[in-house]
Amino acid sequence: MDSSIKFVFSIVAILLTFAAFFPYIRSILRGTTKPHLFSWVIWGTTTLIVFFAQLKAKGGMGAWPIGISGTITTYIALLAFLKSSQISITRTDWLFFIAALSSLPFWYFTSNPFWAVLLLTLVDLLGFGPTIRKAYACPHEENIPFFFLFLGRNLFALLALEQYSLTTVLFPLSVSGACFFLLVLVYYRRKVIAVEVIKNP
Template sequence: MIDPRWVFVSAVLGMAGSVRYAFAIVRGTVRPNLVTWSLWAAVPLIAFSAQLDSGVGLPAVQTLVAGAGPLVVVVTGVCTRQNLARLGAFDLACALAACAALGAWLGLGEAALAVVFAVAADAAAALPTVVKAWHDPASENLLFYVLVGTGATVTLLTITSWSPAAWAFAAYVLTLSVSLVAIVSGRRRALRYA
């Protein structure tokens, strides 16, 4: 375990990735799926509140940034109109699944279980971006996911309490980041040689 204050390095990495992604939106090199990014903003911000209620402490900073960063991306995507905002049946189904998980979580009032539902909601919200990354890997920014995944790793290394409320969200963010890096880089390579 490393000093818990390293979580601020995690926060800086996450925000740097989000700001870089926002600049890529302005340049027109990426197009965020607004369903995913809107839910990626909302879910962690709610999970942050649950973590505060359960006394998680400094690891909650990474969860806060996991919501604030996507909020920057959403605002940039809406303001520049450089986004993927077409809502298909799949996008709506993922949004409904994420909202249902959020509703179940909020209805339970149990902070530790709330973080587990937040992870489920965030994962459902991620599906449209995972599909978009598979079909159009050039529309994603690899460095964003590398920075966020590195930040999640730093957060996991600072954890002193291994209750799910403390580690589940950071572990999920690391898993999602690694998955998206693998999908985007693998698909770019496959399409280049196709």
């Protein structure tokens, strides 16, 4: 595919990243959305490391949206901490975080970014656990447009990749699937709760 088209895909992915994050950050500041602190700490850590791994694997322009996303994600983790929203850190949360950090020496000793990306993708998907648990119990506290835009962002980031390999594709493809699952779960749970309210006013 022509590099100019890939550049356009990368810019679209970056714009979708900002379009998703700005309203999400605004909703956190208003107290409407209450993100789980450790999910965002894990996502910020894994996304930034994957960004550098994609650059190493010649992902090129397709890695740019991932790097920007990792930076903003880390900021959301900070906001979650400052707003004291859902600061319940379990032993499992710490395991996920340690696993994310362990990818660095793992990558260093294997000299292959794929193994770091594989580990980080697994950790990132596990990082969805606390948010999925909360979304099931409190679906109205999650922001559907955010995850919808994030799904689109990852799809355009995939299209923008300059080099396709498991190292460059695995992370954005997996996160797209997780976002889609979360969207379906939130939509379903909101419907169930709405029916229950009608039946038991």
